[in-house]
Amino acid sequence: MLQLEGVTVRYGDAIWALQDVNLEVAENKITALLGANGAGKTTVIRVIAGLVRPVAGVVRWEGEILSGPVEERSRQGLAVVPEGRQLWPGLTVAEHLTLAVYPVLGPRQRFRSRLPEAYQARIEQLLDQFPALRRHWRHRAETMSGGEQQMLALARALATNPKLLALDEPSVGLAPLVVEELFGRLESTVRAGMTVLLVEQNAEAALDVADWAYVLQSGRVVASGSRRDLDASGALEEAYLGRSSQAL
Amino acid sequence: MRLLATAIGQALITGVALGVIFGLVALGFVVIYQVAGVLNFAQGSFVVWGGLFSAWLVSDLGWSSILALVASVLTAMGLGVAVGRVAVSVRQHGETAALIVTVGIGIVLEGVFLALFGDQPLSFSAPIGQQAWHLANVVVLPEQALMAGLGAVVVLAVQWLLRRTIWGMALRACAANPASARLFGMDPRRMATIAFAIAGGVGGLVGYLVTPMTGMDFGSDVTWTINGFSAAIVGGLGDPLWAVGGGLALGLVESFLGTFGSSAYETAGALVAMLVVLLWRPQGLFIRRAS
Structure with missing residues (x-):
């Protein structure tokens, strides 16, 4: 469904954030992208979102090369939950979910005070899925707990009913039980027909739900496979701890 | 006693009218600060342009005041x-x-206004x-x-735009x-330009x-900037509506100072009010301190 083909990203003249990265996110599956801090995971998300332009390589979306701006990618069915949730302090839960569909609204619709019916119905669905957000509907996002804020970030990304959801380190700063709930929700979104790219440092939790995983080290994909493959190869240990092991 | 009541009533009326005006300048400060993160010290220049350009259109070119209003607002935008x-x-x-650059722009614009409209x-x-x-x-x-x-109409319109429309939320x-x-899909630079x-x-x-x-002269921008900035600080830089509240507070302070003291101290009064608020409630008069 989504392929990165030879993607290379450079920050400035010296720093190679990604080097010849090839990976595929299969439809209706959870694909995990694992790696230690600084491995280049967030850059992959930024490339997919259209925030960073690779110096080489392409991103294919349903067979076509992705090159448009962020809002075009939203309209094509891509959604991102950024690292650290990146909510809008001072804005209420209602305003967050309203703005979630901003990229797919027409210019006239943006100057109205209410969303079109179809989007309102979608937000109602999300509030049924995330009852805490209904309770906090009129509250500013920053007044909610970390777990609730992550749910808001997830609901905000789901509002446009995307085909692919890319999440950047969603478990950071959350209690294990909340992570379990969050990843459970990801599994149910996949059952409902969505595709997920899960970028995680917490390999253990991610592999519990992922169908396939890629391991990134210093901007390169060093291994890929199912949980069993990765466990057998020791590639994860090498990526996280720098121990040597045979590549897959 | 009756004279005193009349003086107080007069000061109130003048203060409210002046306060709304300060509030509008403060609103400009707050909208820009909120969206672009810039304290725009060229804010007074917009006021001076609006005044001088309108006066030139109406007095020299004989335009109707309504047309002059539209032209002044559009060119000021x-x-x-x-x-x-x-x-x-x-x-x-x-x-x-950014702040220093806006101060510089204000000084340059003063020179431009002097060249265009003269020193009277x-x-x-x-x-x-x-x-x-x-x-x-x-x-x-x-x-x-x-x-x-x-x-009041403009304040309510801006407030409606920012609070009620999806675009304002953006x-x-x-x-x-x-x-x-x-x-x-939002473009923060474009939004910042729109705020300006x-x-x-x-x-x-x-x-x-x-x-x-x-009346208006080329050098009035400093007074307008000081008053608008003071009103924005008094009201708190966090909300356009409270900036207007700050403007009203400042307008009343200046009006009462002018009525019962001397009008020479009006601007000084604005600065003192700002300093008192900065010391006493740095978040602004109307905004609760974040916990």
């Missing part, structure tokens, strides 16, 4: 966009750099009648009523977290409204 482009591009080097104050006839109204013994000038009325989202706003346009238009309107009463 254009001036806002131009200032915004420069300030926003400098903003990436820090808030202080300009004025033009008020767009509505000259007949004052009397409420008991208190005199209400038509210009004051126009200032307060039109000012404007605030860009201010709150530009990186995340970009992910949702709004502030420019509101400044142009203020210039148009006050010039028939007080």
Whole structure:
């Protein structure tokens, strides 16, 4: 469904954030992208979102090369939950979910005070899925707990009913039980027909739900496979701890 | 006793009219600060442009005051966009750099206004009648009523735009977290430029409204900037509506100072009020301190 083909990203003249990265996110599956801090995971998300332009390589979306701006990618069915949730302090839960569909609204619709019916119905669905957000509907996002804020970030990304959801380190700063709930929700979104790219440092939790995983080290994909493959190869240990092991 | 009541009533009327005007200038400060993260010290220049340009159009070219109003507001918006482009591009080097650049732009614009309109104050006839109204013994000038009325309409319109429309929410989202706003198809730089346009238009309107009463000269921008900034600080930089509250508070302080003290101390009064608020409630008079 989504392929990165030879993607290379450079920050400035010296720093190679990604080097010849090839990976595929299969439809209706959870694909995990694992790696230690600084491995280049967030850059992959930024490339997919259209925030960073690779110096080489392409991103294919349903067979076509992705090159448009962020809002075009939203309209094509891509959604991102950024690292650290990146909510809008001072804005209420209602305003967050309203703005979630901003990229797919027409210019006239943006100057109205209410969303079109179809989007309102979608937000109602999300509030049924995330009852805490209904309770906090009129509250500013920053007044909610970390777990609730992550749910808001997830609901905000789901509002446009995307085909692919890319999440950047969603478990950071959350209690294990909340992570379990969050990843459970990801599994149910996949059952409902969505595709997920899960970028995680917490390999253990991610592999519990992922169908396939890629391991990134210093901007390169060093291994890929199912949980069993990765466990057998020791590639994860090498990526996280720098121990040597045979590549897959 | 009756004289005192009349003086107080008169000071109240003058203070409210003046306060709405200060509030509008403060609103410009807050909208720009909220969206672009820039303290725009060229804010007074928009007011001066609105006043001088209107006076020139009406007195020299014989335009109707309504046309002059539209032209002044539109050109002030254009001036806002131009200032915004420069300030926003400098903003990436820090808030202080952007602030200093806006001070510089204000000084340059003073020179431009001097060259264009000369060093003498300009004025033009008020767009509505000259007949004052009397409420008991208190005199209400038509210009004051126009200032307060039109000012209130603009404040409510801006508030509606920012709070009630999806676009206004996007404007605030860009201010709150530009990186995340970009992910949702918003363009923070464009939004910042629009904020400058709004502030420019509101400044142009203020210039148009006050010039028939007080006249306007090329160097008035400093006074307007100080008063607008003080009002924004008194109200708190967090909310356009509270900035207008700050403007009203400041307008009343200046009006009572002028009535019962000396009008020479009005601007000093604004600065003292700002300092007192900064020491006592640095978040502004009306905004609760964040916990």
